[in-house]
Amino acid sequence: MSDKPRVLFVCVHNAGRSQMAAGLLGHLSGGAVEVRSAGSAPADSINPVAVEAMREIGVDITTGAPAVLTDDAVRASDVVITMGCGDACPYFPGKRYLDWDLDDPAGQGLEAVRPIRDEIRRRVEDLLTELGVRPAR
Template sequence: MTTPEVLFVCVHNAGRSQMAAGLLQHHARGKVVVRSAGSAPADTVNPAVVAAMAELGIDLSREFPQPLTAEGVRSADVVITMGCGDACPVFPGKRYLDWKLDDPAGLPVEQVRPIRDEIDRRVRALLAELVSASRPCTKPSG
């Protein structure tokens, strides 16, 4: 049984995808390989995003936006896009989800929290699905 890999993609890899990756890593506790990238990466992670995540005990202060690569997409089992349009390469056999979410760029932490909480809800649902799909089927003993 292999560990599922998830790639979160947004334009700048400075907000939504960073929050999603941090939340999935936090909740999965090693059960999922998690990466994030941007089609046009920013220089730094959005400070309001770092602050909103710190409220949950998740430290993004050492994270840096990463560029989206074809190899990164190719190695993922699930690719979740968040407003990056057609910039993400499509490979057969990959599962793609597009999460429509507000962009936290330029917003104060008070307005980032609801975005973070919606991402958290979606991440928890995705994790439950991935973990149940990766469990081996067993026959009931009788």
Template sequence: MSSPAVPSVLFVCVHNAGRSQMAAAFLTRLGGDQVEVRSAGSAPADTVNPAVVEALAEVGIDISAEVPKVLTVEAVKASDVVITMGCGDACPYFPGKRYLDWQLDDPAGHGLDAVRPIRDQIERRVRGLLAELGIEAAS
């Protein structure tokens, strides 16, 4: 008897340097091997926002080695759930996918104090997503 397929989630924002990186990091940590995680940007930045790296380090998540990735049609096709964060019409649409749009402030150009509440909001949303997917979050 084969085990059910692991759900795949793609987080998309414009630069793949802040919100989508934080969401992917939380889902990777909390979902473990029960979920496949991708993130990408419609116009990727050169590097991940340093305030985002620092904000995640405060909660024990190291994304210092991550680099922004370009959004591809293949990534969307390979995902069950596509969560957009402010990329609007730049996100490709394919029938049969589940799309969610998370309205979140963009951490670009902001310091650590402004990034922390965005980080915490993303963590809450990721925990909610895991519950919707029927996956128990790791502690």
């Protein structure tokens, strides 16, 4: 792993879970982690309910945009965290892979997305600990 850990979050549409995770990791790491996100079949825009759920906790994910998953993005990452992208996620030896089984916020209301957001936050905080990065609160 490089001096600055590089983490890639991947889900199918790159519009909800992976965007929330990337936003939280960027926010909580204070820039100490290089963060990317991508999707195996990216949507046109970020889920507005995910945007609102993140806004509630002071994290702005409106600057992100769904991006297509590439082999280069995986190669450039130390840790690849998948969230339901299935067999579309490429595998490269030497990378650390984690699979976070999380509900999909697509089509859900804010009440249903909040617990997903909170679980992502818990996992991101655990990841920071594993990476040896102190959260910037």
